[in-house]
Amino acid sequence: MNAKIALALAALSYVPLAVAGNEAAYPKEKVAAFVVEKLDLTSLPSAFRPKKEKGKKTLADYGFTAQRMDENEAIIEGTGGVRRLAIKVLDQKSSGIYVCIAEPGESGGATKAQSVVLLKRKNPNALLKGRESFREFAACPVIGGSDSATNSYGD
Numbered sequence: 034m035n036a037k038i039a040l041a042l043a044a045l046s047y048v049p050l051a052v053a054g055n056e057a058a059y060p061k062e063k064v065a066a067f068v069v070e071k072l073d074l075t076s077l078p079s080a081f082r083p084k085k086e087k088g089k090k091t092l093a094d095y096g097f098t099a100q101r102m103d104e105n106e107a108i109i110e111g112t113g114g115v116r117r118l119a120i121k122v123l124d125q126k127s128s129g130i131y132v133c134i135a136e137p138g139e140s141g142g143a144t145k146a147q148s149v150v151l152l153k154r155k156n157p158n159a160l161l162k163g164r165e166s167f168r169e170f171a172a173c174p175v176i177g178g179s180d181s182a183t184n185s186y187g188d
Contacts, residue, residue: 064125064130065102066107068161069099072092074089074090075089075090078148078150078163081134081148083095096112097109100117107119118134119135130153132152133172147177148173150163151164151165
């Protein structure tokens with residue numbers, strides 16, 4: 034009986050450590066810089082990811098550099114200014130980071146595509162994998178996706 038109680042107490046004492054370790058997986062400051070460094074670009078929705086190349090995954094691998102970065106927002110640009118992406122942190126939870134990823138139009142024109150993406154990683158050393166989120170944010174209306182107001186004929 035005493036062994037069972039001791040085992041239960043030991044198991045319960047490790048639960049807070051596991052939960053605390055999980056929360057530490059994402060930083061509380063300079064989140065945009067963290068996202069730019071750890072983002073697996075190949076996991077983003079097709080509107081934002083480049084053509085896959087062997088051995089390349091991160092923004093740096095594909096030649097993207099930060100043009101402007103603050104606490105929760107970054108503007109990154111591809112080699113030669115061919116492609117530009119804006120990343121804005123919308124919300125952060127222990128389960129992942131919600132970001133708004135947008136591809137601005139040329140010469141400051143209308144945004145080509147914009148979507149909410151949930152970024153997650155499996156362990157502290159892994160890259161952030163993105164998937165399109167169904168969660169909506171007023172700061173990031175979906176642009177360039179499917180429009181339910183039109184049919185396949187454009188009516």
